[in-house]
Amino acid sequence: MPAVQETIDQVRQIDVDQYKYGFETKIEMDKAPKGLSEDIIRLISSKKNEPEWMLEWRFEAYRRWLTMEEPSWARVRYPKIDFNEIHYYAAPKGTTGPKSLDEVDPELLKVYEKLGIPLREQEILAGVEKSKIAVDAVFDSVSVVTTFKEELKKAGVIFMSISEAIREHPDLVRKYLGTVVPQSDNFYATLNSAVFTDGSFVYVPKGVRCPMELSTYFRINEKNTGQFERTLIIADEGAYVSYLEGCTAPQRDENQLHAAVVELIALDDAEIKYSTVQNWYPGDKEGKGGIYNFVTKRGDCRGKNSKISWTQVETGSAITWKYPSCILRGDGSRGEFYSIAVSNGHQQVDSGTKMIHLGKNTSSRIISKGIAAGFSDNTYRGQVSAHRKAENARNFTQCDSLLIGDKCGAHTVPYIEAKNSTAQFEHEATTSKISEDQLFYCLQRGIPEEAAIALIVNGFVKEVIQELPMEFAVEAQKLIGISLEGSVG
Amino acid sequence: MNMQQAIKMTAAESALVDAYTAQIGDLPGDGAVLSLRDTLVHELRTAGLPTRRVEAWHYTDLRTLLRSVPAADSTAFSERVEAIVPGASVLSVRNGQADLKTLPEGVTARSYSESLLDGSAAAGLAVLGADDAIGRINGGLVRGGLEIAVAEGAELKAPVEIQVVQSHGQAHTRFPVSFGAGAKATMIERHLSTSAEPSFVSSVSDVTLAEGADVIWIILQQQGPADTHLGQIRFDLGKDAKLHLFVINAGGKLVRQELHGKASGEGADLTLRGINLLGGDSHTDVTFTLSHDVPHTTSSEIIRNVVFDRAKGVFQGKILVAKDAQKTDAKMACNTLLLSDDADLSAKPELEIFADDVQCGHGATVADIDHTQLFYLLSRGIPEKKARAMLVNAFVAEIVEELEDDEALVEALEGVISAWLEKHA
Numbered sequence: 031m032p033a034v035q036e037t038i039d040q041v042r043q044i045d046v047d048q049y050k051y052g053f054e055t056k057i058e059m060d061k062a063p064k065g066l067s068e069d070i071i072r073l074i075s076s077k078k079n080e081p082e083w084m085l086e087w088r089f090e091a092y093r094r095w096l097t098m099e100e101p102s103w104a105r106v107r108y109p110k111i112d113f114n115e116i117h118y119y120a121a122p123k124g125t126t127g128p129k130s131l132d133e134v135d136p137e138l139l140k141v142y143e144k145l146g147i148p149l150r151e152q153e154i155l156a157g158v159e160k161s162k163i164a165v166d167a168v169f170d171s172v173s174v175v176t177t178f179k180e181e182l183k184k185a186g187v188i189f190m191s192i193s194e195a196i197r198e199h200p201d202l203v204r205k206y207l208g209t210v211v212p213q214s215d216n217f218y219a220t221l222n223s224a225v226f227t228d229g230s231f232v233y234v235p236k237g238v239r240c241p242m243e244l245s246t247y248f249r250i251n252e253k254n255t256g257q258f259e260r261t262l263i264i265a266d267e268g269a270y271v272s273y274l275e276g277c278t279a280p281q282r283d284e285n286q287l288h289a290a291v292v293e294l295i296a297l298d299d300a301e302i303k304y305s306t307v308q309n310w311y312p313g314d315k316e317g318k319g320g321i322y323n324f325v326t327k328r329g330d331c332r333g334k335n336s337k338i339s340w341t342q343v344e345t346g347s348a349i350t351w352k353y354p355s356c357i358l359r360g361d362g363s364r365g366e367f368y369s370i371a372v373s374n375g376h377q378q379v380d381s382g383t384k385m386i387h388l389g390k391n392t393s394s395r396i397i398s399k400g401i402a403a404g405f406s407d408n409t410y411r412g413q414v415s416a417h418r419k420a421e422n423a424r425n426f427t428q429c430d431s432l433l434i435g436d437k438c439g440a441h442t443v444p445y446i447e448a449k450n451s452t453a454q455f456e457h458e459a460t461t462s463k464i465s466e467d468q469l470f471y472c473l474q475r476g477i478p479e480e481a482a483i484a485l486i487v488n489g490f491v492k493e494v495i496q497e498l499p500m501e502f503a504v505e506a507q508k509l510i511g512i513s514l515e516g517s518v519g
Numbered sequence: 520m521n522m523q524q525a526i527k528m529t530a531a532e533s534a535l536v537d538a539y540t541a542q543i544g545d546l547p548g549d550g551a552v553l554s555l556r557d558t559l560v561h562e563l564r565t566a567g568l569p570t571r572r573v574e575a576w577h578y579t580d581l582r583t584l585l586r587s588v589p590a591a592d593s594t595a596f597s598e599r600v601e602a603i604v605p606g607a608s609v610l611s612v613r614n615g616q617a618d619l620k621t622l623p624e625g626v627t628a629r630s631y632s633e634s635l636l637d638g639s640a641a642a643g644l645a646v647l648g649a650d651d652a653i654g655r656i657n658g659g660l661v662r663g664g665l666e667i668a669v670a671e672g673a674e675l676k677a678p679v680e681i682q683v684v685q686s687h688g689q690a691h692t693r694f695p696v697s698f699g700a701g702a703k704a705t706m707i708e709r710h711l712s713t714s715a716e717p718s719f720v721s722s723v724s725d726v727t728l729a730e731g732a733d734v735i736w737i738i739l740q741q742q743g744p745a746d747t748h749l750g751q752i753r754f755d756l757g758k759d760a761k762l763h764l765f766v767i768n769a770g771g772k773l774v775r776q777e778l779h780g781k782a783s784g785e786g787a788d789l790t791l792r793g794i795n796l797l798g799g800d801s802h803t804d805v806t807f808t809l810s811h812d813v814p815h816t817t818s819s820e821i822i823r824n825v826v827f828d829r830a831k832g833v834f835q836g837k838i839l840v841a842k843d844a845q846k847t848d849a850k851m852a853c854n855t856l857l858l859s860d861d862a863d864l865s866a867k868p869e870l871e872i873f874a875d876d877v878q879c880g881h882g883a884t885v886a887d888i889d890h891t892q893l894f895y896l897l898s899r900g901i902p903e904k905k906a907r908a909m910l911v912n913a914f915v916a917e918i919v920e921e922l923e924d925d926e927a928l929v930e931a932l933e934g935v936i937s938a939w940l941e942k943h944a
Contacts, residue, residue, distance in 0.1 A: 103574060418860065433875035436842055445577075446866040448885040451857045457868070457883040 038403075038434055045374045045404070047315055049346075052281030055141050059170070059252050062119035068092065071224055074119050074171075078193040078227075081200060091213040091223030098217050104380040105409045105441060106349050108285070108322065116287060118225045120252040121172040134175055141249065142167060145278060163274070164189055166246040170255055171227035178242065185241050187271075188233040192260050195231035202233055206264055210293040210330040210357070218289040218351075219326040222258045226291065229259035234269035234300075245274035248288075250310070250321065256287040263293070265300035267333065272303040277346070279311040283319045285348060290325045298333030298360065303341070306354075310346035317376025317405070320348025327354035328384075331363030331392075339366035340383065348377060353411065355384035358392035358423075365394040373406035373438070382412035382443075387423035387453070396427040403434035409441040416453035423450060427457040526567045534588035536564050538689060539659055542591065546662060547615070549638035559646065559659040568652055575650040578833040578865045579804040584773055585747060588689070588719045591660075595688025597713040602680045603739065603931045607707065611682040612692050615662025625673025625702075631664035631693050643695055643725055653751045653777055657691050657721040664693035664722075671699030671729070678705040678735075678928065685746075687716035694724040698732040698760075705735040705925065710742055710750070711770070717745035724752040728760035730784065735763045735922065739935065742771040744799060751777040756816075758784030765922070766793040766805065767932065769939045774803040782809065782816035793822040794915045796936065797830035797862070798943035804833035811840045811847040811877075818848075823915045824855040826862040827943050837869040840877050847877040855885045856914055908944050912937065 042048075062073050071092055075085040100111075122135055164178035166189065173191030182189045188199060196203050213223040230246040250257045265271050279286065288310060294302050304327075313320025323346075329338035340354040356365025367383040379402075385394035394414065402408035408431060416423035431440035444457055472482035528536065539546075539560045548556060568585060569576035596613040608621045610628060617630035634640035644661075646654035665681060683692055698704060712718050720742065728734055742748045748771045756762055768774055780789060789809060797803050809818055824832045834853045855864045868881040888910050896906035919932045 431870075431872070433872065436873070436875055438875075439871065439873045441872065442868075442870040442881070444866075444868060444883070446864075446868075446883050446885060448855070448857055448864045449860075449862075451860050451862065451887045453857065453885055454887075455883070455885040457866075458880070 049281060049311060051145060051278035051309065052311055053144065054280040055137060055251055057135065057137050057251070058123040059120050060123045061117045061252065061255070064117055064254065065114040066116070066118060066225065070118050074225060074227060077119060077121075078196070080193070080196055083204065084196055087208070087213070088224050091220050094214050095217070095220040095224055098220060100217050104351050104411070105407060106351060106378045106380050108349055111287060111322070113221075115254065116256045117252070117254055118256060118258070119227055120170040120255040122169060122174065138169060138174055141169070141251070142247070145247070145249070163243045163245050166191060166230045168228050168230075168246060168248045168259060170250060170252050170257060173228045173230070182241070186235045186238050187240050188231065189244055190231055192226075192229045192231045192262060195262075199231070199233070202264070203231070203262070206293070206295055207262055208293075210295060210328050211291050211326050216326060218324040219291050222260060222289050222291045222326070226258045226260035229261040229290070231261070232263040232271060232273065234265045234271045236266045237268040239269070240271040243272050243274060245276065248275070248277040250279040250286055250288065253282065254284070254286075256289065259290045261290070261292040263302055263304070264295045265297065265302050267298045267300060269300045273305070275304070275306045276309070278309050279321055281311055281314070281319065285320055285322055287322045287324070292325070292327040292354075294329035294338055296329065296331050296333060296336035296338050296363075299335045300333060301337040302329065303339050304329070304354070305341040306343070308342065308344045308346050308350070312346050312375060312377050313348040315375055317348070320377075321346065323347035323350045323352065325352040327352060328357065329355065329365070330357045331360050331365060333363070334360040334389070335362040336360050337364040337366075339368070341368045342370070344369065344371040344379065344381065350377075350379045350381050352381050353383055355386065356394060357386045357388065358394060359388045361389040362391045363389055364392065367396045367398070369398045370401075371399070371408060372401045372403075373408045374404045375406060376404070377406040379407070380409040380411055382410045384413040385415070385425055387414075387416040387420040387425070390419070390421045392420060393424040395425070396429070398429040400429070400431040400440055401434065402431065402438040402440045405437045407439045407441070409443060411443045413445040413447070414455055414457070415445075415447035416450045416455070418449050420450050421452045423453040425455045526565070528564070528567065529582060529585075531585040531588045532563065532567055532582075534590070535656060535660070536560060538588070538591045542660070546660070547632040547635040549636060551638050551641040552635050552644065555641060555644050556659050559655045563655050563659065569650060573650050575806065575835070576652070577867070578835070579775055579802065581652060581775070584802055588747070589687055589717050590689075592688035595686055595718065596690070597684040597686045599682050599684060600711070600713075603707060603709060603935070604678050604680070604927050606927070607678040607680045609680045609682055610665055610667070611684065612664055615664075615692070617663060617665050623675055623677065623679060625670045625675060626667060626679065627670070628665050628667045631666050631695070632662065634666050634695070635661070635663070640693070640695075643693070647753070647779060653721060653749045653775065654723060656749065657693065657723045657751070660689070660691040660721070661693050662691055667694065667696040669696070669698045669702045669704050672701045673699065673704070674702070675704040678707050678925075680707040680709055683710050683720065683722065685712045685718040685720060686714045687718050690718065690720045690722070692722045694722070696724065697727045698729060698734055700729040701731045702729070703733045705737070705928065707737045707739060709739045710748060712743035712746055715743055715745060717747070717772075718743065719747045721749040722751070726752060726754040726762075728754070728756050728762055730758045731760060732757070733761045735765065737765045737932070738767070738776065740768045740770055740774065740776065741935070742774070744770070744772060744801075746771050747773045749775050751779070754780040756780065756782050756784060756787035756789060759786035760784060761788045763790045763922075764792070766791070767935060768795045768797070768803050768805070769935055771803065772801050774801065776803075776805045778805070778807040780809045782811045782818065783813060785813050785815045787816045789818040791818070791820040792918045792921065794918065794936065795822070795824045795832055796915070796939045796943070797825065797832045798827040800829050802831045804835070806833075806835040808837045808839065809849070811838070811844045811849060813841075814843065814845045814847070816844065816847055818850070820851040821918055822853040823918060824853070824864060825858065825911055825915060826855065826864050827858050829859070829861040831863040833865050835867045835869070836881070837871065838879060838881070840872045840874050840879060842873040844874050845876045847874065847879065849877075849879045851881040853883045854914075856911060857885055857887060858911070908940060911944060912940060
């Protein structure tokens with residue numbers, strides 16, 4: 031059956047022409063010349079005052095990248111990208127790294143005010159006691175400010191831009207960088223390894239529960255730039271951290287490239303929760319402009335009983351190509367992926383996850399909800415695999431898609447690979463089958479089936495989204511009400 | 520694929536190209552057919568066999584898996600065997616030559632080599648796309664087969680069995696089969712081998728159902744333990760046509776069974792049932808695509824895999840719903856019993872949907888035997904080995920029973936399954 035009116039209205043509210051963050055800020059920028067070469071990489075590295083080993087690491091990636099071919103397997107189409115037409119470094123003049131808030135250009139602060147991102151600690155504290163959030167604000171190629179650093183330090187948590195971390199905690203960075211997403215991983219991850227400019231670094235020491243939410247807010251502002259951020263989060267034994275990521279960009283006619291790499295490492299009994307509200311500029315009604323979001327995100331449950339969970343709300347970008355994944359290496363580790371992807375206009379989404387079961391007694395759960403409207407294409411692509419020794423691997427996958435209109439497409443491409451007889455994999459994509467016990471419970475209490483299904487699905491999504499702080503989740507909140515009535519599987 | 524330049528051919532690729540070269544002048548065809556053969560073999564030579572980098576062959580890297588191809592031998596066919604269902608008419612193909620001794624009423628047939636010679640086969644020889652390696656190999660090397668027409672309104676009382684019996688060497692066959700409006704028939708396409716010598720078989724069936732035709736088509740693959748079987752069935756369902764396609768894989772070393780269909784008339788309905796019995800070191804791939812092209816068509820697919828030993832199983836299923844195909848109702852399920860830690864199963868149940876008022880679902884499960892069920896049987900004094908066998912049998916036999924209208928057929932297929940399980944479980 032077709033989608034219900036309520037859903038259509040809700041999706042309309044976040045249609046591409048309703049993009050609210052498309053303003054541009056005139057700010058004097060310090061840019062690297064266009065193009066990519068060893069000199070540019072040397073320039074980026076020197077701007078960041080990086081040690082020699084880091085520069086070498088970048089070169090290694092760059093040389094590898096030159097031999098690689100752009101992947102073509104995803105269900106997305108776009109004109110060939112000219113990698114020499116991009117500025118690989120752009121920073122507000124005089125800013126090479128985060129400063130104290132008083133030193134930051136007031137124009138820049140205005141940007142964040144407009145976006146609703148809290149940067150002034152005292153304001154946050156003065157406000158109603160909501161959850162406290164520490165923010166790392168990345169503007170084009172640099173981190174401009176990181177809040178609550180001192181308070182976090184007291185708890186032993188390191189939260190800073192990755193450029194700072196390379197200088198101040200080289201041992202930690204060297205030990206973990208590239209161990210989850212190797213330099214040679216894929217075309218865009220390798221490009222990122224060569225030219226990444228900033229991003230966040232988090233280290234939560236043994237047994238520490240990070241006292242507040244951490245978040246990074248990415249803003250692309252400058253024309254003809256690409257943003258290549260790199261995030262590295264390590265939760266040591268028994269640690270816990272919840273991290274949020276938000277992103278927006280100005281409205282422009284040309285496409286801009288965003289190729290990030292995110293690496294998560296959870297040691298024994300540690301837990302990392304990573305949430306994304308992706309709201310890059312999606313292009314206009316005709317499909318002109320918008321961000322190419324080609325991202326590699328991967329978490330490594332390295333320790334026993336560790337847990338990594340990805341939550342994503344995707345409404346932006348002209349093209350999205352990302353598969354936040356979990357490598358379930360530690361025995362008893364657990365991976366989760368919750369996603370809502372809404373595509374409008376001419377957006378193209380090819381997103382999903384990978385759950386790679388390597389250890390014993392590992393489990394994973396995938397819940398994905400894709401909604402396609404306008405002329406968009408929305409593809410779920412997910413892999414679940416159990417290796418030879420992954421005894422008792424368990425997976426449950428549920429992916430639903432909804433189409434609004436007859437000019438769009440919804441696609442589901444799951445890859446299920448089992449190499450161990452004790453593995454138990456379940457994949458389903460029908461609404462009628464969701465948790466029959468729960469459904470039965472509702473029906474028994476007189477709730478009609480359709481309402482019961484909506485209640486169960488939305489109840490679940492709500493639980494996920496409500497954990498995002500308000501500042502980041504305006505769009506997400508709107509999506510809560512979207513029901514799956516009329517889901518096509 | 521961007522592989523215009525010549526590649527270094529593997530032993531199997533060379534063997535296929537050589538088989539073609541050796542038979543030039545001997546392979547039937549008119550000018551158009553012969554030049555098409557040339558093109559297909561040339562493509563095989565330049566592109567090679569597909570690798571895992573080709574998405575449609577992701578889990579079956581034919582270039583690596585196909586180590587060798589036995590030489591073609593015009594005496595490699597065997598005598599025909601008893602029909603699997605008593606009373607069925609048997610049509611067979613031996614070294615490309617059709618044996619049409621027993622044609623039931625309402626059925627006309629001629630040898631496919633005649634269609635190759637008079638050129639009427641040319642259009643059907645085209646490949647389905649750049650990744651259609653089976654169509655390419657078969658189109659290049661096909662020697663014969665059967666062209667069958669079931670007359671409008673004909674209702675066949677007994678099944679028709681198409682037999683390809685091989686003892687070694689190569690067999691490349693085609694079966695264009697058309698069913699007239701309202702025709703009703705049960706067809707059994709049976710591939711078997713009579714020796715342990717390796718044989719290489721490619722076979723393409725091209726089936727069209729006119730309005731209201733109601734057909735049961737069974738593919739029974741019982742090749743030997745060293746055989747390579749590349750099978751393909753293409754089907755096109757007209758208005759209100761009903762096809763019950765039943766695939767049983769119970770043999771072969773390297774098997775790829777492709778099922779490509781179109782629901783092109785309103786009210787068309789496909790029921791696909793697959794049973795893959797996998798053991799030893801075999802690799803078996805069932806790849807299915809169905810495109811719902813018009814409104815109000817339905818399909819239901821259930822695949823059951825039982826995987827023992829070091830066997831590898833693959834199921835790829837793709838349902839496409841075209842832009843205007845509203846009210847499509849499609850359900851696909853792939854259930855697997857993985858019974859060995861050295862076995863392997865990969866499933867890719869895909870949906871590609873462009874219409875907004877449809878119902879499509881897919882489910883996939885992989886698990887070992889349900890322990891509560893096993894416990895139930897054990898607690899009733901049934902020994903474990905027997906209890907396991909019962910559960911495995913029940914898992915697959917369940918879907919055979921759907922053919923209950925034809926008892927003899929159900930019995931025959933259950934016999935094939937039991938015999939296989941007896942040997943492997």
